[in-house]
Amino acid sequence: MNTTETLIDNLTEELKPRKKLAHPLARALPWMMVAMAYVAGIVNYLGVRPDFAAMLQDSIFLMDTGLMAAVSISAALSAAWLCVPDMRGVKWLVAVPFTLLATFFAWCAIVSHVDGFSMPDMHWDHCFNDAMMMGFLPAAAIMFLTLRGATTKPLTMSLMSVLSVAGLGYVGLRFTCMMDTIGHAGMYHLLPFVVFGALLGAAARFVYRW
């Protein structure tokens, strides 16, 4: 008997009934609800920006928060589908958050060209703390969600996880912080998530090893 046959015998011997992984949509929706409720709670705790009602009439504000919310939702869905080795045949799904993110950056480039970039001085800003607070539970929850799957694309999975958290955190920060310049948003609202993404990306093969 060769090694493969022995292995098959051992694997067969070890087989136990398995609880099937729920449909990706059924796994992503609870994450979205929990993460959105959590971020809403943090926004409420930190205090909604005083000009929030006026900002709801501002097309730039609506466009960038809308885009990042869409990035977050589509990335969370992609992460849930990536838990299945063949993504249930919808590999194109990962293109959606990437396209939305590219649109967001193009939008930022246009806005900074018109209104200026306003690069802030680098210092420890309260937005860093707020970003970490907003990202903590959604990040922990998405890690819990994704680690129960079996992804064949660990790097894409880590990117999707980070984008889903970053998008939501960005929206939350836009609801609390009154600084609307692209420089501030890039430096203080996105940088904490970029760092989280870099760390998770570097460790992706280890984190999503199975």
Place this chain on the structure above:
Amino acid sequence: MKPSNTNTPATQAEIWQDWATQAQGGDKRAYASLLKEVSPFIKGAIIGGLANPDWADDIVQEALISVHKSLHTYSPDRPFKPWLMAIVNFRRTDFLRKHYNSRGDKKTSLDNADFLKSHVTNPTHSGELKDVERALGGLPAKQRKVFEMMKIQGFSAKEVANEMGMSVSAVKVSAHRTMNKLKETLG
């Protein structure tokens, strides 16, 4: 899954789909049949693209272990082959990356006279303890520990599996591969 009210024979894909579904429910016979049928299929699918056909068995075994670990992610309403091939391609890429990262393609056999002259302390005694230790030293730490515990210290596969947090099958495969690697290295 094959509709029961038709008399047309089930295709191979439908049979595999059925077996995989039954295996998820704990049916060992269906599972054994599935693994036995997919093994040659996997080997046939990957062997043409490998620089060394001997690697195919290693990749097949890795893929089977991965199928075992991820069986809960298979959905009976989906075809089985795309799910299987996603795992196979992932494991093949993983195997090749590890192989080339460890400079496996640069390693030489001790039958190579030039290598013996320049690298081996005593070419006429290749295979002695020092050479074995050196060969073991070149292995990844986890693989070396499994081999040492099982083949040198005499622990059983189950004991090693408990200690290392691995499955018994993975321990046996790891020890077997290490033995093959040592044979290959020491000639």
